[in-house]
Amino acid sequence: MSERGLLIVLSGPSGVGKGTVRKALFESEGSDYEYSISMTTRQMRKGEEDGVDYFFRSREEFEERIASGKMLEYAEYVGNYYGTPLDYVNKTLDEGKDVFLEIEVQGALKVREKMPDGVFIFLTPPDFSELKSRIVNRGTDEMSVINERMQVAREEVEMMSHYDYAVVNDEVSKAVERIQRIIASEHCRVPRVIDRYKKMLKEF
Amino acid sequence: MSERGLLIVLSGPSGVGKGTVRKALFESEGSDYEYSISMTTRQMRKGEEDGVDYFFRSREEFEERIASGKMLEYAEYVGNYYGTPLDYVNKTLDEGKDVFLEIEVQGALKVREKMPDGVFIFLTPPDFSELKSRIVNRGTDEMSVINERMQVAREEVEMMSHYDYAVVNDEVSKAVERIQRIIASEHCRVPRVIDRYKKMLKEF
Structure with a gap:
């Protein structure tokens, strides 16, 4: 409700x-509030965790997401993509x-x-x-x-x-x-x- | 400013x-906040003050105000008009x-x-x-x-x-x-x- x-x-x-x-x-x-976790193509560093610090994804998957409109926004920075995944944001909003x-x-x-x-x-x-x-x-x-x-x-x-x-x-x-x-x-x-x-x- | x-x-x-x-x-x-002072055609009572408790006005003036769109809203109640004067509201808003x-x-x-x-x-x-x-x-x-x-x-x-x-x-x-x-x-x-x-x- x-x-x-x-x-x-x-x-x-x-x-x-x-x-x-x-x-x-x-x-x-x-x-x-839930802090929106970013998605990136850069390498995971020691101590970092997928889904906590970032969503770590391959370049192919990230570009596929861009192409299919699944990124709320994104930018490229020193050879890596960084962005906000739309599905994660929507899912969290739907949970109220x-x-x-x-x-x-x-x-x-x-x-x-x-x-x-x-x-x-x-x-x-x-x-x-x-x-x-x-x-x-x-x-x-x-x-x-x-x-x-x-x-x-x-x-x-x-x-x-x-x-x-x-x-x-x-x-x-x-x-x-x-x-x-x-x-x-x-x-x-x-x-x-x-x-x-x-x-x-x-x-x- | x-x-x-x-x-x-x-x-x-x-x-x-x-x-x-x-x-x-x-x-x-x-x-x-400034509380909007109402305007009325009813008689002023002992202890009341014009421009403090109400703006006390004649029926003629009130109706003239209605006709010329100078009342933000008004209603008639037991033979008297009560309403909100638009000019007072605008003047106070203009003062910030x-x-x-x-x-x-x-x-x-x-x-x-x-x-x-x-x-x-x-x-x-x-x-x-x-x-x-x-x-x-x-x-x-x-x-x-x-x-x-x-x-x-x-x-x-x-x-x-x-x-x-x-x-x-x-x-x-x-x-x-x-x-x-x-x-x-x-x-x-x-x-x-x-x-x-x-x-x-x-x-x-």
Whole structure:
């Protein structure tokens, strides 16, 4: 009778602290999310376990998965594939568990295409919200430096528009709290719970 | 530079405890919402103040407001009008303050039409989520009683579909916490904050 879990995607500009926030979130009290296990073609290292650290697969199997649309997203990095298996994510969601994905912006946009009803959270750097004063106060900066910074900010805002929520990473604990509140609230959203009520009514 | 406040509408079936939850919410720490002051044509009572308890207006002015679309919603009750003035709500939202409206379901649906970007919260009775076991356990009930209860439940679910969030009022303090989390999260929603960033970037 429990509804499908939420797919929670945490992303943002590189260097914003996604990994730190994700780690703190998983260590915090009351967190109950499944961390999405990635799939890779690289060699298993000593101490690593298949299905725990990664799903270790051959290059052939990985490419076959890409071809048949079984990867939620993937990238190639120093000769090896890394990606998120769609079947694992769907299976975990179907069990009613929330799946948490921490991922780069490009990957997140691909995930959005395949899972539009996920909860997409964009982590923003603290100084992003203080851009104005930052630029004003650095009055000594070269015009080219200011322009470059403006261009980066513009691209970041453009990326943000593809997300549901913007969370400022001013303090890790505050960012974690904001994300927890977002997840709790998303569980109260009518489109997510109404089917449960409707199904319940139909069964009589 | 601050964005427009949120219009928060709390509604639900009659008898669900809207007033109690709203009162507890306003008394709880960290609550910072403006309670929407209603407008009425009834006589001011001793101790009441115009613009505090109600906006007291003449029948002519109230009807003129209805005719010119200046009421967010209104109803007539024992010969007097009661309603929510649109200009007051808009002015308060423009000041960046959140406006909180506790209102009956019919009124809430009218508000939704005029303010589609409000946050609409449907408070559900605790036993609503336990409907199944409740009906099963009362095996001795007449079929007509069960059918009537089913019909009420169906209508409630139908109403719920017009809202953004469903909050179970199992315990007042828990319902308050859920509502606070929803409001905090809504303030992080990209469509609500992105204009601030865009405006900021344009000003340079």
